[in-house]
Amino acid sequence: MAQIVLMPKLGQTVEESTIVKWHKAVGDSVKKGDVLFEIETDKAVLECESFYDGTLLKILVAEEETVPVQSVVAYIGEPGEKIPDAPAAPAAKPEPKKKAAAAPAPVEQKKSAPAVEVAKPAPVAAPAVSSVPSRSDSATAKKPGRLFISPRAKALVKNKVVKAENISGSGPNGRIVEKDVLAYLEQTGYNDLRIAPAAKRLAADKDIDILDVTGTGDNGRIMVRDVETTIAEQPQTMSKMRQIIASRLAQSFGHIPHFYVTTSIDMTDLLEYRKELKAKDMNLSVTTFILEAVVMSLEESPIVNSSTDGVSVRWHSNVDLGVAVSLENGLVVPVVKKAQTLTIEELQTQMKDLSEKARTGRLMPDQMSGSTFTVSNMGMFDVENFSAIINPGEGGILAVSSTLQQPVVKDGEIKIRSMMKITLSADHRTVDGAKGAEFVKAIKSKLEDVELWKSLI
Amino acid sequence: MEKFDIVVIGAGPGGYPAAIHAAQLGKKVAIVEKEKFGGTCLNWGCIPTKALIATAEKFAEISHAAEYGIKVDKVSFDYAKVVSRKDEVVAKLNSGVGALLKGNGVTAYSGTASLISRNVVEISGKEKVKIEADKIILATGSESFIPGFIPKSPSIIESKAFLAMTKLPKSMIVLGGGVIGCELACMAAMFGVEVTVVEMLEDILMILDKDVRSAIRSNMEKMEIKVLTGAAMTDISATTKTVKGKVGETEVKAEKMLVSIGRRPYTTGVKLENAGIELDELGYVPVDEFCRTKASNIFCVGDANGGPQLAHAATAQAVRVVDNICKKERKAMEVLIPACIFTAPEVGVVGLTEQDAKEQGINVKVGKFSCAGLGKAMASGETEGFVKWISDPDTDQLLGAVAVGAHATDLIAEAAVAIRNELTVDEIGNTVHAHPTFAESWMEAAHSVHNLCVHSVVRRKR
Numbered sequence A: 001m002a003q004i005v006l007m008p009k010l011g012q013t014v015e016e017s018t019i020v021k022w023h024k025a026v027g028d029s030v031k032k033g034d035v036l037f038e039i040e041t042d043k044a045v046l047e048c049e050s051f052y053d054g055t056l057l058k059i060l061v062a063e064e065e066t067v068p069v070q071s072v073v074a075y076i077g078e079p080g081e082k083i084p085d086a087p088a089a090p091a092a093k094p095e096p097k098k099k100a101a102a103a104p105a106p107v108e109q110k111k112s113a114p115a116v117e118v119a120k121p122a123p124v125a126a127p128a129v130s131s132v133p134s135r136s137d138s139a140t141a142k143k144p145g146r147l148f149i150s151p152r153a154k155a156l157v158k159n160k161v162v163k164a165e166n167i168s169g170s171g172p173n174g175r176i177v178e179k180d181v182l183a184y185l186e187q188t189g190y191n192d193l194r195i196a197p198a199a200k201r202l203a204a205d206k207d208i209d210i211l212d213v214t215g216t217g218d219n220g221r222i223m224v225r226d227v228e229t230t231i232a233e234q235p236q237t238m239s240k241m242r243q244i245i246a247s248r249l250a251q252s253f254g255h256i257p258h259f260y261v262t263t264s265i266d267m268t269d270l271l272e273y274r275k276e277l278k279a280k281d282m283n284l285s286v287t288t289f290i291l292e293a294v295v296m297s298l299e300e301s302p303i304v305n306s307s308t309d310g311v312s313v314r315w316h317s318n319v320d321l322g323v324a325v326s327l328e329n330g331l332v333v334p335v336v337k338k339a340q341t342l343t344i345e346e347l348q349t350q351m352k353d354l355s356e357k358a359r360t361g362r363l364m365p366d367q368m369s370g371s372t373f374t375v376s377n378m379g380m381f382d383v384e385n386f387s388a389i390i391n392p393g394e395g396g397i398l399a400v401s402s403t404l405q406q407p408v409v410k411d412g413e414i415k416i417r418s419m420m421k422i423t424l425s426a427d428h429r430t431v432d433g434a435k436g437a438e439f440v441k442a443i444k445s446k447l448e449d450v451e452l453w454k455s456l457i
Numbered sequence B: 001m002e003k004f005d006i007v008v009i010g011a012g013p014g015g016y017p018a019a020i021h022a023a024q025l026g027k028k029v030a031i032v033e034k035e036k037f038g039g040t041c042l043n044w045g046c047i048p049t050k051a052l053i054a055t056a057e058k059f060a061e062i063s064h065a066a067e068y069g070i071k072v073d074k075v076s077f078d079y080a081k082v083v084s085r086k087d088e089v090v091a092k093l094n095s096g097v098g099a100l101l102k103g104n105g106v107t108a109y110s111g112t113a114s115l116i117s118r119n120v121v122e123i124s125g126k127e128k129v130k131i132e133a134d135k136i137i138l139a140t141g142s143e144s145f146i147p148g149f150i151p152k153s154p155s156i157i158e159s160k161a162f163l164a165m166t167k168l169p170k171s172m173i174v175l176g177g178g179v180i181g182c183e184l185a186c187m188a189a190m191f192g193v194e195v196t197v198v199e200m201l202e203d204i205l206m207i208l209d210k211d212v213r214s215a216i217r218s219n220m221e222k223m224e225i226k227v228l229t230g231a232a233m234t235d236i237s238a239t240t241k242t243v244k245g246k247v248g249e250t251e252v253k254a255e256k257m258l259v260s261i262g263r264r265p266y267t268t269g270v271k272l273e274n275a276g277i278e279l280d281e282l283g284y285v286p287v288d289e290f291c292r293t294k295a296s297n298i299f300c301v302g303d304a305n306g307g308p309q310l311a312h313a314a315t316a317q318a319v320r321v322v323d324n325i326c327k328k329e330r331k332a333m334e335v336l337i338p339a340c341i342f343t344a345p346e347v348g349v350v351g352l353t354e355q356d357a358k359e360q361g362i363n364v365k366v367g368k369f370s371c372a373g374l375g376k377a378m379a380s381g382e383t384e385g386f387v388k389w390i391s392d393p394d395t396d397q398l399l400g401a402v403a404v405g406a407h408a409t410d411l412i413a414e415a416a417v418a419i420r421n422e423l424t425v426d427e428i429g430n431t432v433h434a435h436p437t438f439a440e441s442w443m444e445a446a447h448s449v450h451n452l453c454v455h456s457v458v459r460r461k462r
């Protein structure tokens, strides 16, 4: 009997996913363990494997479509086998089988359970497309309201490669007639345009309104490259990940009253000490020292490690430290859980492992959620200072900038020192100015205190 | 120190049009030339080669006059006379350029120019003069050279020396199957020289599509030119009477060897470093799409900037640069540059080739029409060759064209107009072409892009 393939549920926070690529086509034979499709959640792109041997009989969710987790996406079975007309709904809400380390495979079910439901009008009628627009429709696409237009006018509009939507009709019901189009062309200066034939063809092909194109050829002639520029400038739906980033940042910045505290940290001695350690074959990165200092300081200032909804405040007993890792197409924040329980070396090892996974897209959703505080390090980008936006659900975020050689007054003399600026963004609803200052001061004094590190390592 | 708005260095097809155009736009202009007005093109390049090639073609035509029913007794030629006619043509054009410069009020200096700074040019001629320039246009061109691995000998020459010879050798090796090599090989063969072309790459004229190359190569072989490709020439030795070498296992030997394996920019003595301009590793002056160098008041046009190495490209750049300076415009250089090759048969090519398209992964549709199907070609007895359009299958846009055969170098102009103005295959197909002409082949080839060519048998796919 045909087996159902479901959109896997990956962790607690993922509610819907987009299929970005099918690795198999209908009719392909599929082996257990073969990659069936790739999905993109708000956190990552993951490959989903088949749990069955058989033939891919039907695909219900096309590439670029977004559906809630647990929706039926395909059927696998014997060739020619009958499959239900409507997609079956999942019987229960099973937790996904966790497969440690490996890419998550789709959760599938024995057909026996949902068999009854198949007969019913499917509750998950056609893979419900979520509110996130699919990538094919443009972000500003107009609602295709009914347009009344005469055949002659329509032919003229098509021939001139302009959009009828912009023309006001003078006929009954606002019907657009030929003379309206002619007037429109006159009004808009269309008749003075010079258009290269290939450019016009391209615009027609790609559904571009010639009037949206600015010509750069001889005497303003519209050339192919101009149409290409207009095409390139059309709004495009952002990736799922980008949309989620956008909505979360906007939500955070709109709701959380941010305030900022900056301090400069003299890293000279620590860098020197790091060199000493390196000579002893102990290779700790500067980031590791910073993270460790943050963890210790959070323990001293628990309010910075708390979160609020404006009514209640939650104190977190653990420091679950998020560390922003930038990717080519966005950003992920892997989380080091219970960071306060780790030695400095364990912290480094875990962080290394997580960022490697982040870069190769192999982070599990649970490895990138649930942080209580986040560090964003732009030290590698040669920046003097910046401030970050708090991740919703957290009380603060620390922006770490580059360590730069700078003239500094030390012991009444100007010296060249390696200085690094950090800026705390904190939720002012819970964190008072003084608390914020205390926190950055704590980090500073730790990083400047080599004796402390000597006692720890 | 006299001060000019614009100082042009070099009076080739880049330099002299720049100077004249700027003067016509009301600027005070000076031009500096160390040798002769007209540069490589006029004195040792396009013009003298074409004068010799035209003569060779006339000779070949007259030799075949009987095919047309014309009786000519004993055709022969006097090469010294051929060369002196060429020299007359060059001299005439040469003084023409001088007169144009003078007539348009350009101050001409003769001597070698070098930069003292971004604004000061020193001219070493009969005496040393310094002039000041608001803007400088470098048009110092390029020169042919014989690489070091080839022994020095009077029997081994490059194109400039070849053009000066008043007697043709009995046999000649042409090292390098590029444009200049193949043109001179064809010309010499038409005058009865035993020619061997040696090219290291897999074929001669590698810038062209395979079908075009094989049309030329097979005709060259018909003219009894030996074409050796795919191996470098080794063990080269020379006496005053012969040149010898090996190409793979084959021994090659001839009275003279013409080396045509490249040219180098004439940029070293110009002291561009005094203006903060560094040359690239091949010695070219790096420029942007506006032919601007790193120094904001100094421009470089023509061969010296490493562009297409064609006279008309140099001129087009020169005029555009002057317009940009004088009219305060900011127009990029034209990128669509047709190229002509005066082999037998001759070739004109413009835009994308099929092999470019393949390399760049561009999907194209091709339409070809063979001259054998043209009434005019039959009437003239010039049925060799074909024309070919390369188009975009999605938008029908014309992207490239090539013509090989009689009049190909003139025919290509129509294709350049069509491609630059982004016409479609249909529009060329719908443009009525006069009959009977060679140009009709463009219309026919356009029809055949859509498999609708009246004058060829279209095999329909079932």
Ligand SMILES: Cc1cc2nc3c(=O)[nH]c(=O)nc-3n(C[C@H](O)[C@H](O)[C@H](O)COP(=O)(O)OP(=O)(O)OC[C@H]3O[C@@H](n4cnc5c(N)ncnc54)[C@H](O)[C@@H]3O)c2cc1C
Residues within 6 Å of the ligand: B009, B010, B011, B012, B013, B014, B015, B032, B033, B034, B035, B036, B037, B038, B039, B040, B041, B042, B044, B045, B046, B047, B049, B111, B112, B113, B114, B139, B140, B141, B142, B143, B144, B159, B180, B266, B269, B270, B301, B302, B303, B304, B309, B310, B311, B312, B313, B314, B340
């Ligand atoms: C054999 C041969 C055949 C060719 N056939 C063709 C053809 O058919 N069609 C075609 O388009 N192209 C042809 N070319 C190429 C064409 O000649 C060049 O592309 C063209 O001449 C480049 O023009 P230019 O102004 O950049 O440089 P050039 O023509 O090289 O002119 C540069 C001038 O600057 C002068 N000069 C250099 N340095 C200084 C200095 N410091 N001070 C003062 N003066 C200086 C030189 O003496 C020279 O006169 C041919 C070339 C050769 C060698």
